[in-house]
Amino acid sequence: MPTNEILGFGYDPIECAQHFLVIIPKKKDSNVAIYERYVWDNATEQTTGLPGDNPKAKVFISREKWDLVKPAIEDYLNRTLKATKRKASRFIIGQTPIERLLGKEIMVLLWAIEDCDKFAIPNAIQNWQGFSREEKWWLFTMTNAVTGDADYKRGWRIALRYAITDNPVIERKLQPDLFEGLLNHT
Numbered sequence: 152m153p154t155n156e157i158l159g160f161g162y163d164p165i166e167c168a169q170h171f172l173v174i175i176p177k178k179k180d181s182n183v184a185i186y187e188r189y190v191w192d193n194a195t196e197q198t199t200g201l202p203g204d205n206p207k208a209k210v211f212i213s214r215e216k217w218d219l220v221k222p223a224i225e226d227y228l229n230r231t232l233k234a235t236k237r238k239a240s241r242f243i244i245g246q247t248p249i250e251r252l253l254g255k256e257i258m259v260l261l262w263a264i265e266d267c268d269k270f271a272i273p274n275a276i277q278n279w280q281g282f283s284r285e286e287k288w289w290l291f292t293m294t295n296a297v298t299g300d301a302d303y304k305r306g307w308r309i310a311l312r313y314a315i316t317d318n319p320v321i322e323r324k325l326q327p328d329l330f331e332g333l334l335n336h337t
Contacts, residue, residue, distance in 0.1 A: 160228045160240045161250035164191035171209070171254025173247045175217070182211040184301075185261060187254065208301035210261045216269060223276045224257050231284075255291040256284060262294060262308050263315035271316040278315045 155165045162170045168191055174184045187207045212220075221242055229239040231253060240247070249257065260279040264272055282290070294307035 157237060159248035159250075160253055161232050161235075161237050162248040163250070164248075167251060169251045171249040171251065171258070173242060173249060175242060175244050175247070176214075177244055179214050182213055183217040184211050185209045185254075185258065191248075207299065209258055209295075209299060210265055210301050212261055212265055216264055216272065219269060219272045220260060220264060220276060223280070224260070227280065228253055228257070252284075252288065255295075256287040259287045259290045259294070259311065260315070263311045265308075265312075266304060267312055267316045275316045278318060 155163045157163050159173075164170070169187070169189050170191065172186045172188050174186070176183070185208075187209055225241055228249070232239055259282070260275060263275050263279065267275065279287075290311065294311055298304065298306050298308045
């Protein structure tokens with residue numbers, strides 16, 4: 152029995168046709184595009200106009216911002232894949248598919264930084280990493296339901312930007328433990 156070929160970051164087209172497709176152009180001054188797709192055609196280069204496919208552009212990110220978040224996204228995706236005993240991957244120039252749930256998780260970060268100042272990106276990465284997978288899925292679902300198209304940057308998209316880029320996370324080791332003193336005095 153042949154084994155399924157896993158593409159990109161955990162994407163198995165036999166298991167589920169739905170996926171996210173990250174397109175990184177060769178030209179450095181072009182935007183990186185992320186699409187949510189529902190059809191895979193087994194071709195090396197995917198198209199966004201396949202019969203039965205209704206691709207939805209989710210976000211267009213400047214190459215500068217993409218290059219700032221790419222290492223954190225790759226690290227996160229690879230740690231998650233390793234935990235599920237799947238092979239690691241990396242983004243390439245051209246097209247990289249991402250398994251649907253992992254795609255939802257990275258969309259939360261990408262929507263948050265699409266219109267922010269690049270100096271807020273480290274804070275956004277730290278805050279995004281602080282969410283559980285389930286929280287990222289919930290944030291994606293709420294945002295996608297109302298403002299999921301690439302050109303609709305209102306409501307939840309703005310809320311994500313402020314929540315993830317403007318609210319600094321204090322590292323847990325720097326926060327005092329309220330119960331530490333109580334436990335040491337007993």
